[in-house]
Structures are given as structure tokens and as C-alpha cells.
Amino acid sequence: MKTNSIINTNELYQISNQSNLRIFDVRTGPNAKEEYQKKHLKNAVFVDLNHHLAEIDDPKDGGRHPLPKFGYFIKTLGRLGIDKDSDVVIYDDKNGANAGARFWWMLKAAGHKKVRVLNGGLQFAESQDYPLASGDESYPETEYISEVHDWQLPQVWIDDVKGAAENPEYLIVDVRESQRYKGITEPIDLVAGHIPSAENFPFSDNLDENGLFKSPEILNEKYTEFFKNRDSNKIIFHCGSGVTACHSLLALDYAGFELPNLYVGSWSEWSRNFDVR
Template identity: 75%
Template sequence: MQNQSPIIEFDELIKISENPNLRIFDVRTGPVAKEEYLKKHLKNSVFVDLNSDLAEIDNPKNGGRHPLPKFENFIKTLGRLGIDKDSHVVIYDDKNGANAAARFWWMLRAVGHTNVQVLNGGLQFAENQNYPLSSGEYSYSETEYISEYKDWQLPQIWMNDVKKATQDSDAVIVDVRESQRYEGIAEPIDLVAGHIPNAQNYPFIDNLDEIGLFKSPEKLRNLYSELFENYDKNKITFHCGSGVTACHSLLALDYAGFDIPNLYVGSWSEWSRNELESFLGF
């Protein structure tokens, strides 16, 4: 499975839709996400909740708005969702994989599950292509997920590491939020607008083409090649607002054939709350 693309196309999903090992998950977000799922979702897809299944929310000052759950708790969640080591997991959301679909993909990869893909174009594209839809709740039989690991396997760094990176000319911090948030012009979610010192802005939306599909691996490689030519991958850190959308860019990087660099899960939501005084010049 090492050579499997992290992106699955609509027609590929149609071909494997009757595979008994296939597990499809709907991870759209928002205040009425579950209600919208119950009204309409891709056939045989199970709803996954970002806040309760893919995060353990506490104080945003300690880990940001969507800190990762404890590793062992996430392993239990996988079993409850019906995923085992043989499952072919396909994930979609209603934001072109830009939200929780990519986060769930990253988390599965980080527990060592390689047979996982994000549906290109997400819910809207599949619906426009007349993929079979269902309503109501759907679930798979619970199983027991066995991981050979005891902790997350993809690279992460934490706030103290990011502080050091802001003063390290050999390191680069990449902010994937839209430019208005990065530039401090607007901040719809967190307490203060702006960005981490010395961070560069590579908005995640640039991973997509004009109709909301991922650009080709070649185009993505061109987009990020300068970054990887100038910095060691171990010195590259991606972040966003709360460690969710950043995974969209990590997914794009994997799709383009790059090694997956560091993720700063706490992201701007953690950083801004801890650095508020210095940021405002107090």
C-alpha cells in the first residue's frame, strides 16, 4: 500500500464501492453537520465528529482549539467506527477535503494505517456525479483496531519548538490559512489576528484548481518545490488555525510525492493565546 495515492477519484470509488473491506466516512463540520449528514450522505458512509472523535477539546491555550486525542483513545475510536487493519478507508467532507477529511487522513496515517484515501472533490463533486446517496444513520460493526505503535508516527512539533523555529534561519514555518487571516486583516475565529513571527503564507486553497479538485501532483510539486529545495523537511512546519486545515496541505504534499513535514497541531489558536501580550507589545 506504500505506493497508493492519498487521493481517490470519484470513478475509482465507484469501482470499489462493493468491496467488503471498504469503510467510507463523512467528516463534514459545523454546528449542524450531523443533521445535514442525516438528511443526505454518500451511501454507506458513517459520520465522524471532528470535536469528539478527532480531537479532545479542553483549554485552547494548551493545545489549541482541536488538540489531538490521546493515542489510545483514538485507537478505541477506530474500533468503534468499524475500522480494522484490513480496512480500506475513504474519507470525504463538504470542503474539498480541506477540513476534517484531511485531519482524519493524517491521524490514520499517524497510527500506521496506510490504506486510507481522501475523496477528491468531496461530497459536492460526488453528488454532482450522481454517486448513490442515503439518509439516516449508518454504521459498521465494531471491531478492535490493533496498532503496532503506542504513539503518533508522523512528525509533530510543539509551541516551544515553534518559538525556536522563529529564530532559526534554517527552519521555516508555513501558515496555510487564507491570506487575510495571515496578514491580520480579518480573524473570524481566534482572539487576535496576525501570524507567527517569520511564518510564510502558503494558503491551502492553492492546493485546489478552479473547480475544487486537487491540482495534479506535478502542479503541486511545482508549488512546493522551492520550499523543499531551500529547507530540510525536518525543519519545515505546517500549521493553520487549529491543526485541521494544515493537514490539507500535508495531504497535498504527500500526493505530490514529498515527505510529510512537521505539523504544529496547536497552531495559531494556541500560539495567539499564549503570545497575546508580546504580540500586542505589552
């Protein structure tokens, strides 16, 4: 049976006393840990994007947030208190649009069965009076026993994307906001612009005016029209550094699609390897 990829605040509250529940706060930013310590959902443990969910080296080789080695990630899951039977719920402070969705993708790619992202993230849960806490929290360490030995969800690399950019059978989807896609502004990477032939479907279009995911039916309709009958293996999603793109993959999973390819290196890698000015 397919596990829903999204959980609502009221649903989380109903299972909050479940012994195998593991809640994780994956907010980002320069003061993320300090903000977590000031206020987070009760029982939530902090996960650091740069430390737990990426192995950062040279952005020219893998982008700003390349995936860590698979074995390291499996050990990280154990240190966080996750085992294969854990019911994992993830949130961030950006409606799941940032590291929350990245952690979800990584767990799914590691073969974990029970993992969902909290609809609306921290802000919406707080508006619904979900219990909050402060300070640091942790779960007892486990040994995560994985049945697989490498990432299981579809990925592509920079050479694959270069070929796809020259092949009209492929669709390269840039989920960054339109101003960055158009090259009008670039607040993070060295060069503004987009990968040749890439089309823009901003991740924010997955959300309604309240910062909640649109219904699976609406998302399915919008993406079906956008994909134009392409097979998922000929669709590539990317963003700036392979984090926010996972928000759109989460939306696709929620809407019932087979997951297409993720290009983790994204614009941060591409723009450092090709002359795009």
C-alpha cells in the same frame, strides 16, 4: 508499495462493493450531523471532529483541536468499524480541506496503510451522480490492533515553533487564507495576525478551479520552489487549530514529498500564549 492518498469519485464507485471498504463523512459545522442525516454518500458513517478527532480542553494548552490520546483514538477506530485491513475513504464538504484531511493524517500517524481522501469531497461526488443516502449508518464494531503505541508522523510543539521562528534555517508555513494571515480579519480566534517569520501558502492553492487537487506534478513544482531545498524536518505547517494544515500535508503526500512537521496547536494556541498585537 505506496498507497495513493487521493481517490477520485469514479474510482470509489468501482470499489463500492468491496467488503473491507469503510467510507466516512467528516463534515463540520454547527449542524454537521443533521446535514449528514439529510444527505450523504451511500454507506458513509459520520465522524465528529470534536468528539472523535480531538480532545478539547483549554485552547491555550494545545489549541482548539488538540489530538486525542493515542489509545483513545485507537479505540475510536474500533468503534467506527475499522480494522487494520480496512480500506478507508474519507470525505468532507470542503474539498478535504477540513476534518477529512485531519482524519487522514491521524490514521496515517497511527500506522494505518489504506486510507485516502475523496477528491472534490461531497459536492463533486454529488455532481458526478454518486449514490446518496439519508439517515444514520454504521459498520460493525471491531477491535483495532495497532502495531504502534504513539503518533508516527512528525509533529512539533509550541516551544519548538518559538525556536524555529528565531532560526532562519526553518520554514514555518501558515496555510490560512491570506486575510487571516495578514491580520486583516480573524473570524475564529481571539487575536488576528500570524506567528513571527511564518510564510503564507494558503491551502486553497492546492486546489484547481473545480475544487479538485491540482496534479501531483504541479503541486510538486510549486512546493519545491517554495521550500527552497529545506529538509522536511526543518519545515513546520500550521493553520488555526491543526485541522486545515492537514490538507496541505495531504497535498504534499500526493505530490510525493516526505511529510514535514505539523504544529497541531497552531495559531489558536500561539495567539493565546504570546503578545502578538
